[in-house]
Amino acid sequence: MSAFLEIKDGFYILPERASLYRGDNSIYNKRQHVESIQFDDKITYFCYTADAADQYGVVFEFKADKEYKLLALDKPEMMELFYRDSPENIQRILKNRYGFISGIRDSIVTFDNELSNYLRDKGYDGYATDFMPTSKVFKNEDGKYPQFHQEIMLCHPENLQFFDQITTDPSVIYDKLSKNTIRILGVKEKERPPSLFTQEYGHSPHRGSPKGNNLFGDSPSPQKKLKYHSPPHKGNNLFGFNTPGGKGKKTIKRNPNKKSKSYKKRKSHKKRKTN
Numbered sequence: 001m002s003a004f005l006e007i008k009d010g011f012y013i014l015p016e017r018a019s020l021y022r023g024d025n026s027i028y029n030k031r032q033h034v035e036s037i038q039f040d041d042k043i044t045y046f047c048y049t050a051d052a053a054d055q056y057g058v059v060f061e062f063k064a065d066k067e068y069k070l071l072a073l074d075k076p077e078m079m080e081l082f083y084r085d086s087p088e089n090i091q092r093i094l095k096n097r098y099g100f101i102s103g104i105r106d107s108i109v110t111f112d113n114e115l116s117n118y119l120r121d122k123g124y125d126g127y128a129t130d131f132m133p134t135s136k137v138f139k140n141e142d143g144k145y146p147q148f149h150q151e152i153m154l155c156h157p158e159n160l161q162f163f164d165q166i167t168t169d170p171s172v173i174y175d176k177l178s179k180n181t182i183r184i185l186g187v188k189e190k191e192r193p194p195s196l197f198t199q200e201y202g203h204s205p206h207r208g209s210p211k212g213n214n215l216f217g218d219s220p221s222p223q224k225k226l227k228y229h230s231p232p233h234k235g236n237n238l239f240g241f242n243t244p245g246g247k248g249k250k251t252i253k254r255n256p257n258k259k260s261k262s263y264k265k266r267k268s269h270k271k272r273k274t275n
Contacts, residue, residue, distance in 0.1 A: 010078035023056030
């Protein structure tokens with residue numbers, strides 16, 4: 001396990017020029033058209049190591065543009081103070097998702113985002129957590145992690161400096177993009193039990209439930225049904241290879257001058273003479 005950030009007065013200190021890592025296939029797609037990457041001014045999640053970020057997609061490294069003070073949500077004494085001053089919905093998230101009382105981190109994007117946006121509205125730089133026990137198991141090439149990886153969330157990442165693309169092997173990139181496409185198509189979506197949602201909000205997830213992506217931003221909401229469309233016969237597929245063409249159904253043109261077979265010639269009637 002790697003060492004984590006220095007902690008001071010209940011905050012982790014992310015120093016200027018410190019490295020942050022994010023696995024993100026959408027960044028890879030954007031970088032095909034631009035030389036560098038700049039984040040939007042919205043909450044964004046990062047990993048502390050490239051290995052941890054690898055499970056989320058093509059890995060990129062960024063450098064902190066300044067020093068950040070990040071709320072230490074894995075420290076009981078800081079969590080206690082923050083919990084007491086928070087509204088009921090945030091307290092519920094802290095208990096069920098960030099291990100207040102239980103110590104177990106159970107990440108679900110809807111509630112992670114709700115907490116993160118609350119911190120942003122309150123003027124925090126973000127939060128950070130060291131390794132935490134989790135009810136979920138994250139897989140990597142080296143095996144299974146019984147803990148949730150070190151995590152950093154920044155409320156204002158727009159000035160982070162793009163540094164490097166870590167994942168460079170073309171076959172690995174292709175594999176990650178392929179898996180992401182399958183996930184988007186809904187073949188391998190992560191679905192959360194309705195009982196968890198009911199536990200948080202007291203009603204079915206189909207009734208006005210909040211929407212969101214996965215922890216790092218590129219999976220569709222499980223509550224939204226996807227529409228499927230047949231692929232075109234001609235053109236390139238997602239990865240630039242030609243797809244075989246095909247002939248459509250033959251259209252028979254009708255000759256407007258030709259009479260229909262069912263047409264019957266009308267009989268002519270002579271006008272009767274009258275005396």
